[in-house]
Amino acid sequence: MFYGAVVWDPYLIVAQIVCLQCLYYLTLGVFMGILVGTRVSRMSLVYFFDYATVTASTITGWCVIAAFVLSSFSGAVYMLYFIERSKKCLDFSATLYIIHLFVCIIYGGWPSSITWWVVNGSGVAVMVLLGERLCKKRELREIPIARYRSKEREKREARDEG
Structure with a gap:
């Protein structure tokens, strides 16, 4: 989508960063709503940005951890497209x-x-490794040139005959 020329384009880079950040927080919000929202009486930004909520000592804390990890997987998929x-x-x-x-x-x-550092460090690792794997798989796909050439040849032959 945002893949452009080889030249350095700061506007493109900023747009990619903003887009990725917004999608990450949107996905984190969806996962927090599903996993944490059912356990607490009131959702707030505390679960997104306060390190004290990322804890392995409560079930709600485990739900917060799961939301962050799932958002990392989603972030890797977003990188594939953006x-x-x-x-x-x-x-x-x-x-x-x-x-x-x-x-x-x-x-x-x-x-x-x-726990906060481990969860976020793991999130970076997941997003980098899975994102690289997905992007590399797409980069290494074979380009089906022969198929296009045969269709072009068929069109030319049909045009020449008619």
């Missing part, structure tokens, strides 16, 4: 999680929970 290059997956994944870290610092302070 980034399209396997060599850029690390850059865009790291950017997404660095922006998330800054938002978390602004919202709730420096994350001092080891």
